[in-house]
Amino acid sequence: MRLDLTILIPHLGFLAEGALLTLEACALALIGSVILGMLVAIARTSSSKWISRLAFLYVDLFRNIPFIVQLFFFYYGLPEIGIYIDAFTTGVVALSIAGGAYASDAIRAGILAIDNGILEAAEVSGLSKRVTFTRIVLPIALRTSVRPLGSVLINMILTSSILSTITLNELTGQAKIVASDTFRPFEVYVVLLVVYAALTYLVSLGITLLHRRLNRDLQEQVS
Amino acid sequence: MLKVENVKKAFGPVTVLDGVNLTVNPGEVVSILGSSGSGKSTLIRCINGLEKLNAGKITVDDFDVSKPKELAEARKRSGTVFQLFNLYPHMTALQNITLAPIEVLKRPKAEAEAEGRALLTQVGLGDRADAYPAQLSGGQRQRVGICRALAMKPRYLLLDEVTSALDPEMTSEVLDILAKLAKDGTTMVFVTHEIEFARQISNRIVFLEKGVLLVDLPTEKFFAADGGLAQPRVAQFLSKMRKD
Numbered sequence: 199m200r201l202d203l204t205i206l207i208p209h210l211g212f213l214a215e216g217a218l219l220t221l222e223a224c225a226l227a228l229i230g231s232v233i234l235g236m237l238v239a240i241a242r243t244s245s246s247k248w249i250s251r252l253a254f255l256y257v258d259l260f261r262n263i264p265f266i267v268q269l270f271f272f273y274y275g276l277p278e279i280g281i282y283i284d285a286f287t288t289g290v291v292a293l294s295i296a297g298g299a300y301a302s303d304a305i306r307a308g309i310l311a312i313d314n315g316i317l318e319a320a321e322v323s324g325l326s327k328r329v330t331f332t333r334i335v336l337p338i339a340l341r342t343s344v345r346p347l348g349s350v351l352i353n354m355i356l357t358s359s360i361l362s363t364i365t366l367n368e369l370t371g372q373a374k375i376v377a378s379d380t381f382r383p384f385e386v387y388v389v390l391l392v393v394y395a396a397l398t399y400l401v402s403l404g405i406t407l408l409h410r411r412l413n414r415d416l417q418e419q420v421s
Numbered sequence: 422m423l424k425v426e427n428v429k430k431a432f433g434p435v436t437v438l439d440g441v442n443l444t445v446n447p448g449e450v451v452s453i454l455g456s457s458g459s460g461k462s463t464l465i466r467c468i469n470g471l472e473k474l475n476a477g478k479i480t481v482d483d484f485d486v487s488k489p490k491e492l493a494e495a496r497k498r499s500g501t502v503f504q505l506f507n508l509y510p511h512m513t514a515l516q517n518i519t520l521a522p523i524e525v526l527k528r529p530k531a532e533a534e535a536e537g538r539a540l541l542t543q544v545g546l547g548d549r550a551d552a553y554p555a556q557l558s559g560g561q562r563q564r565v566g567i568c569r570a571l572a573m574k575p576r577y578l579l580l581d582e583v584t585s586a587l588d589p590e591m592t593s594e595v596l597d598i599l600a601k602l603a604k605d606g607t608t609m610v611f612v613t614h615e616i617e618f619a620r621q622i623s624n625r626i627v628f629l630e631k632g633v634l635l636v637d638l639p640t641e642k643f644f645a646a647d648g649g650l651a652q653p654r655v656a657q658f659l660s661k662m663r664k665d
Contacts, residue, residue, distance in 0.1 A: 313507070315503060315505055315507040316507050316508075316509060316510070318471055318503070318507065319501070319503060319507035319508075319509070319569075320509075321470075321471065322469045322470065322471065322496055322499075322500075322501045323496070323500075323520075323521035323525065323569070323570075323573060324493055324496045324497055324521060324525040324573075325520070325521060325524055325525060326524070326525075329524045333520065333524070334509055337511045338509075338510060338511055341510075341511060412511070414553070415510065415511070415553030415554070415555045415556060416553075416555050
């Protein structure tokens with residue numbers, strides 16, 4: 199069999215729609231999981247036993263259940279008890295919750311790595327807990343956690359292909375339709391391979407730039 | 422007035438401060454000497470509220486550091502310079518200095534920055550305002566650390582072995598600045614191993630031994646044969662430090 203990509207030309211618009219949906223879902227889930235990850239990381243480093251326990255429970259729970267099971271539970275399970283959420287929202291929420299569990303790990307490691315002396319300097323200068331967290335703890339934690347966080351985000355883009363199983367026709371979903379319409383799965387999935395690789399490459403490029411920016415004082419050592 | 426009254430502090434079974442009394446009046450430079458583990462740093466950390474007291478009382482201008490509501494006021498009145506600088510690594514020298522004045526004292530940014538630059542110029546770092554800590558030498562970092570404490574206009578400057586992490590050349594950079602501050606009438610509590618320097622700038626010298634304040638004397642008297650040197654432990658400490 200020979201590779202003939204031209205047969206896909208009539209379907210490019212259709213595939214692009216799917217790619218756009220993937221991008222939208224991933225962008226929203228990216229924001230959601232980073233915010234959730236931060237909150238959970240704060241909770242896990244909290245001095246309150248109950249808050250930290252609850253946060254650990256969340257992380258352990260969602261890391262130990264296959265994503266597709268979580269997704270099916272939200273989309274097909276919840277309506278049984280009267281909770282209906284549309285496929286797109288379910289997809290974004292499920293990705294955020296699952297991604298947040300992993301993101302919190304990366305951010306928590308960054309927070310724990312901060313030199314205690316720096317926090318003491320902030321404390322004695324009278325900075326409030328809120329200012330200390332937003333201006334000192336978080337920016338320093340992100341310096342180290344931005345790379346592992348990048349892996350989490352890339353993994354999330356790859357996982358987003360599973361959203362096609364809840365009727366959400368993102369890139370993989372559309373590709374499946376094109377493949378069955380054209381009977382040319384080889385070409386279709388070749389294109390899919392390239393598009394996903396390009397997407398994740400862009401994200402890792404962005405992460406590298408962000409890492410460089412956050413560590414600009416160490417420029418020579420880092421790059 | 423900075424007042425330490427009968428302060429006791431223990432870490433588990435280890436008593437670090439055992440009934441320490443100390444008064445520092447505005448304008449005074451008080452040096453705290455003593456061997457490692459004598460409780461010098463812990464005393465500073467009790468004054469700025471980083472350690473909780475087991476007993477006794479510390480007040481900074483009548484604000485009790487053990488009372489959460491008064492601690493904030495007490496901390497506004499004292500500035501701490503640390504042995505290991507503890508600068509914020511992601512901020513420039515200037516940002517390190519202006520963060521607290523802007524956030525805590527609510528000073529306008531432009532004003533805080535102008536003052537920050539003036540402070541940096543005073544310590545000979547006028548051209549390094551935009552450098553990050555990683556781009557500065559140890560001595561430069563500590564000078565930024567001093568500026569950061571001074572930017573809050575503290576009534577009392579607490580210095581916790583601020584030259585212990587520096588080589589002799591960098592040490593003198595930092596000590597020169599402290600000498601200038603002492604001359605300008607800055608009140609300082611100076612924990613140090615730099616005995617000769619302490620002798621030059623201090624009004625009073627305090628000697629701690631195993632958490633007990635053994636000697637509290639005017640500088641001249643401390644080094645006199647019938648004063649501090651009459652205490653065998655002080656004489657032993659001084660002769661050992663001079664040999665090294």
